Amino acid sequence: MAGVDEEKTLQEELSLPILLADRVIKSAQEAEASKQDCSELAKQVDRLSQMLRSTVRIASAAPSVYERPVRRIVADVMKNLDRALTLVRKCKHSGVLRQVFSITTTADFRKVSNLLESSIGDMKWLLSIFDADGANLSLPPIASNDPIMSWVWSFIATVQMGQIKPRIDAANELASLARDNDRNKKIIVDEGGITPLLKLLKESSSPEAQVAAANALFNVATDRERVRFVVEGLGIPMIVQVLNDSPIKVQVSVVKLVSRMAELDYDSQEEFARENVTRPLVSLLSMDTVLDDPKLHTGKNSIHSIVQINKELASKAPNFHGHAPTLTTNSSFSSHHHSDGSSRGGHFRKDREGETPDMKLEVKVGCAEALWKLCKDSLTNSRKVTETKGMICLAKIIEKEEGDLQYNCLMTVMEIAAVAEKSSDLRRAAFKTNSPAAKAVLDQLLRVIQEESRPALQIPAIKSIGCLARTFPARETRIVGPLVSRLGDRNIDVAAEAATALAKFVSPENFNRVEHSKAIIEFEGVPPLMRLLKPDCQAQVQGTKLLCYLALNVGNSKALEQARALSALEGARYVAAQNAELRDLFPKAIHHLALYQPGAHPHRQSYAT
Known part of the structure; x- marks a missing residue:
């Protein structure tokens, strides 16, 4: 019934x-x-x-x-x-x-x-x-045992049926209620609050109304189930439309909503991709940023040049406080029309020019975070970012900016690289060796690894390089140098991440594993690696894995013999037994090393774990 x-x-x-x-x-x-x-x-x-x-x-x-x-x-x-x-x-x-x-x-x-x-x-x-002109906070008898219910009813009714000012106030009240606890969020959703808030979000004549609606939706959509209500209410096309064509103070609130929805719900990520949300996000992120024009670069440069640039950075760093010298042109992504021929949001550009630096920074930070969440595990969004000037923009910001903006951009690059690790098509398209955008990004990743002292920045940069390990040809083995330098980092998380990244360079999946293994030896990576194998070291698993690969690829290396790699590896037997990935790899590495170690007799020993 x-x-x-x-x-x-x-x-x-x-x-x-x-x-x-x-x-x-x-x-x-x-x-x-x-x-x-x-x-x-x-x-x-x-x-x-x-x-x-x-x-x-x-x-x-x-x-x-x-x-x-x-x-x-x-x-x-x-x-x-x-x-x-x-x-x-x-x-x-x-x-x-x-x-x-x-x-x-x-x-x-x-x-x-x-x-x-x-x-x-x-x-x-x-x-x-x-x-009433505004919400009625009196208590009807039906809600005497649950006053929140009557308040939610009153606020939603005002948002749906009231005049614009009461609607704004009611949306703000819903945002406040949702911020209090999850039960209030559930009541707002169950009582049909999502649709009126989405309708209010479309009120282009009132930026205040749009901000209030976006904030209320942001506070309500804090788990996947409630995000799905926004999606099923056809909210994503509305959100992207507002993001495309709204004042910057509205966009600040909307990008936060995009970021939260993308983080909590994979289906939302893909829906946002279908609506091409990455384009306005990249456009906003590149606001006031002068970007290198890829056409100025000749395509003859290789990733080898990145290492040379890093050498120059080491000698010139005091002159420009840690920022790499770059070519600049008059091209700016934010001043161009979209590639689909539209100029959405164009009539707000003059308004943006008059915005405060703090407001511009806030929207950029939000856009970078939204791109980070959208690209995580999403091939579609990652590809869309790389097909715009997104990579150039991310590289420039990582070079020039600090704080949350720089960090969020690094995390975006890391997520794109993680997707590219699993997708050979994206790797070839976005990180090909003659791509100016790829070179710009790799340049900044290497700079961060070498020059930054903050683990929060070093770790995503190291992870990104590791994910791209199969991108580098054999002749570019010196790309390994910055990673090796972090094997002995005082921060154990950085050292562990460096070991994990280097393992990807020398794993069986990497065609150039032998050349990369030799490069690690040449860059004197064995001594700091041995320190990671100590029983009390938190990076023992990562170090053991890297040493196993080196043993298989260059087991006859003098550096491994001098460092007593076989003894160090034998000391990690218990760790190897506890790790599924090492269980098969470990005995092979022991056997291979024993072949080259004086006095070792592998046929007399059993290293099965």
Whole structure:
């Protein structure tokens, strides 16, 4: 029955209690016993009937009525009217028959009268939220045990039906309620708050309304289930449209919403990709940033040049405080039309020029974070970023900026690199050796690894290089140098990440593993690697894995022999036994090293773990 009730129109829902009220009044008039009590009940029912008719008129006249509280209250009114009808029908007879039907009419009348009075209070409150200029925070009887419910109803009704200023205030109140706890979020969603907030988000005539709506949605959509409600309400096309064509203060709030939705729901990531959200994000991120023009570069440079640049950086760093010298041109991505020929958001560009630096920084930080969350495990979004000037933009910001903006851009590059590690097509397209964008990004990753002292920046840069290990040809083995330099880093997390990245250079999946292994030896990577194999070192697993690969690739190396690599590896037997990845690799490495170690007799030993 509940499913059938939901299909009824609001007018149909309201017609039933009106008809029932008429029957109660008629039966009260026909009563032969307790006439005075029946008359009093009839007066209450008549008041209810008038209120129900007023609600019908409002519902018929208004273009959009918030139905949730109407249906809930009307259902309760129906129950109370039905009880009133049952009671007054008992009064149709007198004398002995009446005594047979009921012997507690006084108590029954009092109870039903109280129920009808509650329904009158509910209807009075319902009419007030339709007529008021703002939300009504009074408490209807139906919500006496749960005041939050009535507040949510009132705020949603105002957002859906009110004038613009009350709608903004109500959206802000919903945002505040959602911020308090998860139960409030659930009530807002369950009571149909998402759709009115999305509608308010489209109010292009009022940036304040858009900000209020975006903030409320941001506070509500804090888990995957609630994000799905936004998606199913066709929210993503609306969000992208607003992001494309809104003042910067609106975009600040909207990019936060994009970031949260992408982080919590993979399907949202892909839906955002279909709506091409990365384009306005990259456009905003590159605002006021002068980008290198790839056309100025000849394609003859190779990744080898990156190492040369890093050498120059080491000698010139004091002159420019850690920033690499770069070519600059007058081309700026933010000043170009979109490649699809549109110029969405164009009439806000002059406004952006007058915005404060803090506001511009805030939107850039948000855009970088949104790109980071969108690209995580998403081939579609990663490809879209690399197909724009996104890579050049990310490289430039990593070079020039600091703080959250620089960090978020590094994390974006890391996620793109992680996707490229699994996708050979993306690797070849976005990180090909003659690509100016790839060279610009790799240049900055290497600079961060070499020059930055903060692990929070070094780790994503190291991870990115490791993910791209199969990109580098054999002749570019010196790219390994900056990673080797971090094997002995004082921060154990950085050292472990360096070992993990280098392992990808020398793993069986890497065609150039032997050349890269030799490069690690040449860059004197063995001594710091040995320190990672100490039993009390948190990076023992990562170090053991790297040493195993080196043993298999260059087991006859003098550096491994001098460092007593075989003994060090034997000391890590317990760690290898506990790690599924090392379980098969470890005995092979031991056997291979033993072949080259003086005095070792692999045929007499069993290294099975």
